[in-house]
Amino acid sequence: MAKKNKKLRSKPRKTGTFNKKKLKSVILSGLYEDPGKTVNYRQVSGSLGIKDPETRKLVDVVLQELADDGYLDLVARGKYKLKARTGTVCGIVEMQPQGFAYVVSEELDRPVVVSSRNLNHAMEGDKVQVHVFARRKKHDYEGEVKEILERAKSVFVGTIQVSKNYAFLTPAGKVGFDIFIPKEKLNGAKDGQKAIAEINDWPPNARNPFGEIKEVLGDTGDNDAEMHAILAEFELPHIFPENVDRAAEKIPLEIPEEDIKNRRDFRKTTTFTIDPLDAKDFDDALSLKKLSNGNWEVGVHIADVTHYVRPNTIIEDEARSRATSVYLVDRVVPMLPERLSNGVCSLRPNEDKLCFSAVFELNENAEIKKEWFGKTVIHSDRRFAYEEAQEVIETGTGDFSEELLKLNELAVKLRNNRFKSGSIAFDRVEIKFNIDEKGKPLSVYFKEAKEANKLIEEFMLLANKRVAEFIGDVSDKNKAKTFVYRIHDKPDPDKLVSFNTFIKRFGYGIQLTTPKAIATSLNNLLNTVKGKNEQNVVETLAIRSMAKAAYSTRNIGHYGLSFEYYTHFTSPIRRYPDMMVHRLLEKYLAGGRSANEQKYEDLCKHSSDMEARAANAERSSIKYKQVEFMQDHVGKVYAGVISGVTDWGIYVELENKIEGMIPISELDDDFYIFDERNYMLVGRHSRKTYQLGESINVKVWRTNLERKQLDFRLARTEKPETFEIPTP
Template sequence: MVRKKKKESRKLKKSVTFNKKKLKNAILSALYEEPGRVVNYRQISSWLGVKDTEGRHLINVVLEEMKDDEYLEQISRGRYRLKAKTGTVCGIVELQPQGFAYVNSDEMDRPVLVSSRNLKNAMDGDKVRLHLYARRKKHDLEGEVTEIVERAKTIFVGTVEMSRNFAFLVPAGKAGFDIFIAKENLNGAKDGQKAIAEITEWPPKARSPFGKIIEVLGDTGNNDAEMHSILAEFELPHKFPEKVDKVAEKIPFEIPEEEYKKRRDCRDVTTFTIDPADAKDFDDALSLRKLENNNWEVGVHIADVTHYVTPNSLMEAEAQSRATSVYLVDRVVPMLPERLSNGVCSLRPNEDKLCFSAIFELTNDARVVNEWFGKTVIHSDKRFAYEDAQEIIETGKGELSAEVLTLNELAKKLREQRFKNGAIAFERVEIKFNIDEDGKPLSVYFKEAKESNQLIEEFMLLANRKVAEFIGKPEGRKKPKTFVYRIHDRPDPDKLESFNSFIHRFGYGIELQSAKAISNSMNHLLTHVKGRKEQNVVETLAIRTMAKAEYSTRNIGHYGLAFDYYTHFTSPIRRYPDMMVHRLLEKYLEGGRSANEQKFEDLCRHSSDMESRAANAERASIKYKQVEFMQGHVGEEYPGVISGITDWGIYVELENKIEGMIPIRELDDDFYIFDEKNYALVGRHNHKKYQLGDDIPIKIWRTNLEKKQLDFRLGSNDKNVDKQV
């Protein structure tokens, strides 16, 4: 009897933490049982037992997304029906190192396994249609590709391998094939060079696709060629078209006199920027003055990029296409040409600059009592590096110290309030390299956020939140106008439960009964785990339970920040969504009508996709430099911590945060079984156990720069192997 009650309460907990993915699966499962039925969000809410306003709003958002993704058709406003269901599903291919793939589909509650022979030349990231096989008990769901609906990419970067009359391009990453290049399609590429190839056709019975070289990047091992090839791997540009550069050069630095008259003049208020020491694109500045009523006026001033980049222009098309600046280990690939990003728009000291500003009146306890949004002109008095501002915070001395210290006190109160409301305190350490003039890494170091970083962060968060509330939460019963939000879905309840059961082995636990309970207990866990050997493993797994933040016109709030309304307003030099936000805010401040939602939703999806590509390119460049750095340490032994367990090997992270893998075939003392639930490999006969979070000594075995791969072997003093189950 008691056991049954427990089960029911766990079921209830799960329904409380529905996120978008879970809702999509639940809605599709319900509709498959009555395929012809027309439903609205009220009926779906009733079926799923969702009674809270937030949950019902999420159902509305999910129905809209499922219509966009063509799972549902809209019969009339707010009423939907399942599109004709066959024995097939659509999904995205996730190729595995061994050659088979998993296909992830919103129509299924688990990935579908597809063997390499049933992939029908589908590549990683392709959208495919699958025929599902009958389910076998205790086996993965399996299927075969019947149609490639949409290729993720047709352009690949890799290394040229020459034969006498033809060549192959061996792609970087996990393509799973080489591209055949006829001699006449080499475009001057030589053996061993990095190049970009385009697939022109893939005949049904051919083992390799046919292609042509469209750009030669340079010699393998050359730093520029390698960084350009990482950008090309994720289909990111490494230079601006000549026409765009020419347009940029014509944009004047001088501000016309009539422009000053149209704007609020903030030049007499103390204003400064705080940025990384090596930054050149300063998109934000802060100003501070004390008001007669003893409150504080804080200005968050953002570069007015959209004044210079106008709709339907060549520059606009380029910014929209790129959608973001890309930050590699040794360079920034900007969204806007240098003249704009580092010059005309950059809020450099001792220059008048055009801004779009959010100006707040705050009490001494950081409560906002007034706000104003609009176009301004500013004059920055000082450019601080984070280190300079940090020194003022720590010593209380330095230029503009009164302003910096006051803003820091207000920021601390804003931060405290944010965490009280349920924000989650994820603070990952950034890996940085000291590199020589040829791009070779000389040493590795870590960068941690200090109070000066948090000062800037809190005021940027405040501006982003207040701008989103201003549009998304109109007075009275008015319907909000179309806007661009930065949204963050709730965590996946299944991932949270398995994370919770894993951290129990370290004596930790999180509460799962409500969104606030999850965030509060997660913060307690992250604080408690600091400085312990399991810190990195626990933090990494905690982040994996979270959804990815993305852009959308359909607001569901930002879970990680605990904000009901949030947007990106503060970095238009490096992010296209911020440019969209500036345009919409300007339009609505002037009384304009609501913009076309579908147009902006499509741009949001594109921006989220480009952000993901940029993040992958950044990770790839870090991985490349890590492997390059470790080339000088082959044969050396280091202590490590198991950071990942898979059925093909053990991932181990060293003290310098560099990660490599011990291949499963190197564990030759037993046959090891992958225990997915407990993140462990267990020996069948001797019961030796390798588990996530365990200490493990390793020896650097081999490095493969081409694949950005670092392989380890067990160190000579592997105490872990004595550990019994």
């Protein structure tokens, strides 16, 4: 873009793929060479030598997102220009354990390092403007925060420390300060309690912000207080407002006859649900019927939540705000009040229920011959737990064995076809806890997806995919109507190259020529490493090389599933995007006009953000229980595998999947240097290495529940013990 016919620089290494992150960097770099230039997606594609329609479409999406994020101005429809550049860049603050921060900006190819003294009160997640200092050769970018454009949060959860005349709240998470609380603003909080504080002032020269206590959660160490503290840390609610619960209680369980008359009736068709043993909210049910032509009618029936939750109501407002249910170790914090999530909407057995369904006619090869989408009424004949359905599949006997076996047979064929088309098979083992009535973890066990889980997964994927195709896959002459897609970008090319370099030490490699080749060779690799010592480290690094899935009205396909069109239609009790999808599908089935794209794009962004918060809260609750469980194992020695290497220490995962860290200060036999490219620490004098994937024995040194921190020391001579890991 610097001159006519000149190609943009900074192309990714030859991995056969441009992803969004790489495209943003290349486009901005090119525009900075010619700041006055106006471009559209065709010119950018031509400049980069991009000819395939899929990547050209991605260029269009990237230009829209750069305009959304304030890097480009939309000067005319489809035409963009760089915003006037100053000596500063915009970015997001990522705090580091040592006190400094990285500011990650789309405008630069690497983060800006900002020392603690130059943060100027910026905090984790804040959007800031950074002045970038003149760059020294072979050094990172360095800079100073000049302005905080958008605060990530002003409310913090932590532990109260009360002294004679004042108090402080020590926040949880990556926060490099305490909050000063005047005595009169303690709101009844006592020393050592968990509480929520709001910052209301931070004078320029003050070391600490000033705040007040908004809510006291309870005593440190109390399980409910700790779980509520985790929710509060990520700004997630733990109770419903009373007026929302009252509104939900008024919704009747009984279905009036007029609500049924215009629906397709499946009440006489064999139907059942398959869910986790402790589930109470049943979003989805399957029905099966043999047709006279020898084909099979499979109904994927989804709770008709939007029939009950109407726009412009307080229940709708609360669901939109929450956007997702949150699953902590010992509880579910639902998106909808219990009256709806576990009662009115839940597809409970032996009750008539209203659904929005995707109904497929499949032949014996699981090929779709016909499909239908619409409103239905069902009557579930049986509620299966996954374990019960699995037993029927394994033994061939039990309730509805014929239907379960046939559905499983069709699901296996759907799954095989999906993998042949390039879907990637990440089957990760989940860590679970047996917990007593006070929330104390008694033991750890692993949960692995079996055929019953995969059966449900396959039919949910089918419904999600076909609904998305029904709306999005239109002829070139017609523009697709606004819709909510679940998108997954291609992997980061640089991360893939690093990953490929690393796995060569185990004798493996993946093809990097095209997206399809990457997916196929990655599947082969994941199959090959199963059961081997390096399985966990290879799987972990493979996942880290992947982008995160998100919601958007701008469809770029779903790379991990290898679907050109994909959405979330199947879980409206626990995900707000599914409610959006139900409303849009109903509107378009009735011939409605396209919805406002910007309104839905904003809702997609909010839903993606809330999903990330919920995932972080879930991880935090798991980490808390891991540390709590390991309190009884301090001083014991266990075998582990190095699962992460940083410049502040080595992360080690034990055989029970619990991870702790050996601080670098404990490696006192040498001065160790972090080799980021090779995922290792190297001793300056001895050249001794600690590398990702290496087996190592560790002693459990100390636990800190407050910080959810588990620390190990090297165990050079002691013999390791083993954990008893019960089967679920």
